Amino acid sequence: MHGATRRNPARRRWWHDAPRRFCRQRRVTGHRSYGDPSTGIVGGQQVARAHADVGRGNEAGGAGDQPQASEPPPRYSDDPDVDAAMAEYHAYGETPPRFDMAENDRMYGGTGADAAHTLDRHGPDIPLERDPNQQTIEGRIHGDDGWGGESNWSYRWSDEASLNRTVNQYVAQNWDAIRTDLVLDGAHDGVLIADRPIGQGYYNSGMYGTGPRQAAYSETNLGVIRIRTVPGSDPPRPYVLTTFPSPAPTP
Amino acid sequence: MDMSALPDPMRARIAAVNAQSAMETLQKFLLTDISDIGGLDELEADLRSVARTSTRSHERKLAAIEAVLADPPPAGQLAQLVAWSGNRSLDDPSDAGAAAFLREVAELLRTVIAEATPRR
Numbered sequence: 001m002h003g004a005t006r007r008n009p010a011r012r013r014w015w016h017d018a019p020r021r022f023c024r025q026r027r028v029t030g031h032r033s034y035g036d037p038s039t040g041i042v043g044g045q046q047v048a049r050a051h052a053d054v055g056r057g058n059e060a061g062g063a064g065d066q067p068q069a070s071e072p073p074p075r076y077s078d079d080p081d082v083d084a085a086m087a088e089y090h091a092y093g094e095t096p097p098r099f100d101m102a103e104n105d106r107m108y109g110g111t112g113a114d115a116a117h118t119l120d121r122h123g124p125d126i127p128l129e130r131d132p133n134q135q136t137i138e139g140r141i142h143g144d145d146g147w148g149g150e151s152n153w154s155y156r157w158s159d160e161a162s163l164n165r166t167v168n169q170y171v172a173q174n175w176d177a178i179r180t181d182l183v184l185d186g187a188h189d190g191v192l193i194a195d196r197p198i199g200q201g202y203y204n205s206g207m208y209g210t211g212p213r214q215a216a217y218s219e220t221n222l223g224v225i226r227i228r229t230v231p232g233s234d235p236p237r238p239y240v241l242t243t244f245p246s247p248a249p250t251p
Numbered sequence: 252m253d254m255s256a257l258p259d260p261m262r263a264r265i266a267a268v269n270a271q272s273a274m275e276t277l278q279k280f281l282l283t284d285i286s287d288i289g290g291l292d293e294l295e296a297d298l299r300s301v302a303r304t305s306t307r308s309h310e311r312k313l314a315a316i317e318a319v320l321a322d323p324p325p326a327g328q329l330a331q332l333v334a335w336s337g338n339r340s341l342d343d344p345s346d347a348g349a350a351a352f353l354r355e356v357a358e359l360l361r362t363v364i365a366e367a368t369p370r371r
Contacts, residue, residue: 081252085371089261113296121287143340148289150340176260177267184265184371186304189283207334207344224283229304244287249278251335 088183091235096175098168099240102160108239114231115241122244124159128200130215137201141215150213155201155220155245162198167243169194170225182229182238192223192243199223199245207251220245252371268311273318277353280312281337285356295359302367309367313360316353323350 077083101118108116119125130138135146143150157163170192171178181188192198202215225243229236254265271279288294298309323329326346333339333349341348 077256079253079256081371082256085252085257085261089258113293113300148293151338152334152340153286153338177264180261180264181308184261184305185301185308186369186371187301187308189279191279191282204340224286226283228300231303242287246282246286247335249336250331 085183088236089179092179092182092238093235096168096172096178097238099164099171101163101167101240101243104240108230114228116239118157118163118240118242118244121242122156122199124157124163126156128156128202128217138215141202141204142213151204152207153201153203153247155199155247157199157245158197158219162194162196163243166192166194166198166223167225167240171227178227178238182227182236186229188227190225190227191246192225194221194223197221201245203247203251218247220247222246222248273315274324276311276315277319278332278336280315281332284312286336286338291355291359294356295363298360298363299367302363302369305369305371306364306367307371309360309364313357313364316357316360320350320353320357329353 075083077086105116105119108114109120127134127136128138130136130142130144132144135144137154137156139145140147140151140154147154170190174190178188178190197219198221200217200219202217204213205216206212206214223243223245226241227238228241230239254262257265284297285294288297302309319329323346324332329346329349330344333341333352334344337352339352341352343351
């Protein structure tokens, strides 16, 4: 699925498209990709349906434990700004959502700044070794077509099981911080530290003009995760904008 | 907003974020926001998207850049920070080139903050 997507040049450069229309697009086109509710994963419903799933618990990814959207908002303080922030904080639910990243990207991918893109850029199906005929992890070091210029490191997730396990462990352990950031900052960006390798890729061993660009293979147990809220979702619904393995903090 | 009226978990998060040094904030910004982008147009789109809700994080990032540029780290560290944490391959990979890149990002942040109408 994603391999075919990556080989489409227009698709490969989707991040240069400006319009933030994916939420509306999903509703208008009626794109459906229902997951299995019994698996307890995010993204089992499309955005429009998600809005109707108020109070169904966290099976659908963070929509649980909150009051019906149509109910009058509860009062938490005498300060209306604090009141609004706390109401939104509680609306995310006490129970951390669980994500299935393939479903997350199918539900919230597309074009524009809000589009989920973990598997497009860092999925385990992306070939590692440089190949002039397709987008590869090593090719990003050299700025091959579709990557938007040269990079000093480039990694992919080892497999989808590691990806889902790492994301869900992080979300479970940091849920209060995540929903605080989503409420107050409109975004949560975090650093993943796993107890085993989660990604594989390359770094440029010729940095700082010390030599020609040279892609050196390595594995990593570190990564980045970026979480956002589906635009217009009520109650607020978190999704993973992207998550990717990253190298050690210093070369 | 009176942050002291927020519940303990929220105030704890705010305190943890505010306790980060300018260098820590900048390093994280480069890693999470910049290391995976194709160009600054992509960064701008993301910053504008988040700014529909809040510019609090933008202001922290801008303050961190300004503080680090005003009191630069030892020679070579700024270049390494941008090249490695930011995953940028600049035409000028020196400290001067890294500073120029950060000034450009800072100006982008100022523009987004100035033009934003956040709901929070």
